[in-house]
Amino acid sequence: MAQIHPDFYTIQHLHQPATEGELILLDFLQKNLNMEFEIYYHPFINGDRPNIVILKKGCGAIIISVNDWDLTDYAINDDLDWWNNSTSTKVQSPFSQINYYKENLVSLHISTFLEKKMNKWYYSNIIYTLVYFHKMSQDNIEKFIHENISKEDNKTKFLKDIKYIQYWGYDSLTLQNLEEYFSKIRIEQPSFLFDEDIYNNFKRYLKPPFHQLEEGIDIKYTKAQAELIRSESRPRRKIKGIAGSGKTLVLAKRAVNAYLRTNSEILILTFNLSLKNYIRDKINDVRESYPWEKFYITNYHQFIKSEANNYNLPIKGLKSYTDINFFEPVKNHIKKYKAIFIDEVQDYQTEWLEIITKYFLYEDSEFVVFGDEKQNIYRRPLDENKEPIIKTIAGNWNKSLNASKRFTSEIGKLAMKFQHHFLENKYTIDNMVVLDNPMLDFEQRNIKYxxxxxxxxxxxxxxxxxxxxxxxxxxxxxITILSGTADILREIEYSIRTQLKENTTTTFETKEEYDKSELETKSKNNFEERINTIRRYRRNHFSIKTGTVKLSSIHSFKGWESHTVFLIIEPHKSDSIQDFESVELIYTAITRAQVNLFILNMGNEKYDSFFNDNIQN
Structure with missing residues (x-):
């Protein structure tokens, strides 16, 4: 019999019970697969929740979606959109849903997978997909497809889209069908593609480790921080902190305390995708025992995409992310949280916060947001007090985090001068205190321009x-090298690798990947889609603990910190839709540096006199 995680007894006694279809399929698989197969029920893959994943070491993986729809209640229109006839609403097809799960495993979750796929396209063939329709026979599924897709062109396109997706009805659960399917996909044959590295990365997501108390470190919290790390039921808090004041440190400890208090899953959201790994590092430092699977850390857009896919809701462009009624059709089925924390809340639109509190938060839950409006790089509107608008949390901001340990006093003074010079008319100026940091006392300190x-x-x-x-x-x-865009950084990264023969860590594509994508894509949209896929993947796996030089856009490095920062200020582009050298962006970049700051200005007159006057070379 196959290994099943968790065991059947646990599955049958979960808070959210397994469906009839899930139990029948699990029983069939466990009885008919040998011990070399690992079956994972409802694994939580950083937001994605496929019903079942089957793993066989050295061979491959199968993602299975269990669907309990009666397809007679559904229709497919001429645009191949699926509709629920009883509610007259558009839904995401089960085939699109499972494709999303697979694509995220390949292009986002599993480390090193995307690079391997880009070099050898057939790498994605070691992940297989199957949709099990528990309320439909195999013949009725075929009949539904035939009757709903009458145009020959549409039928050809549909069958092409699902070419690599197996679908079964309730009468397909026979040993003969299983053996024929396994023979077709060769899941029982060793594959050099599904190597130890990929297998272990799969396991890390399917069965996250337990964090032992001894893995944490002793952290001395300031008095202000100690007041804020206490987890409480029903509070809604707005916490403002200057750059380097320990906002994320407080968030991490409070999130762990929230888990210890509620024994439930904790949701932590950011705007910047790469920041999730910084938060994870800070949680890892907390000296407590807890299972990693209880912490869901992601950015807002990835969270909404994953939740929409989990509930078969199609995303209709950017407007879906601000539609405060988007999850209304599935509101009674949504998983809610007893504690939600949001970092860098100044980047959030007010509608996003309404969606989160309306659909994902229990009424008596803990909801805490952290922010600093001086890092308002997306120009979100402020209230009459020049502070971020948080409609879902009443009362004043807690402003006790006004002392920074991140950087030296020299960088702190430069940051304050920058605030007074560029930000005084837009925001309330900080009363910044730079605390002594023993780790920086004996460091060589340099600020050059x-x-x-x-x-x-x-x-x-x-x-x-x-x-x-x-x-x-x-x-x-x-070292971290920062700039407003990836264009300049991409060329510098190439020189570091090819001339200095040094490895790098980036939040964007390499020059080789950029050039290859230009050659291989047939349209501008396809090119941009591939580049964005690479950037999402790099940001998702970005870390400063790599032993290499880091290169990042300022946007993707927001929230992080680095011993030495090289900041490249790009020339002003009057024809650009986005402002890649705004004062908020430059302030954010300056306050990433801990000890050394080297600023290279590419002729941007807006900042030249200030840095010349305030930096003694």
């Missing part, structure tokens, strides 16, 4: 970087 002109080549910037590293004996592991 140079206006290298708008026509400076990336080769010149690379040479300045190389010379600076040599002059100040900088370790690549301590």
């Amino acid at each position: 140079a206006n290298i002109g708008a026509k400076a080549s990336t080769e010149r910037i690379f040479n300045i970087y190389k010379g600076t590293c040599k002059k100040y004996c900088l370790n690549p592991a301590d």
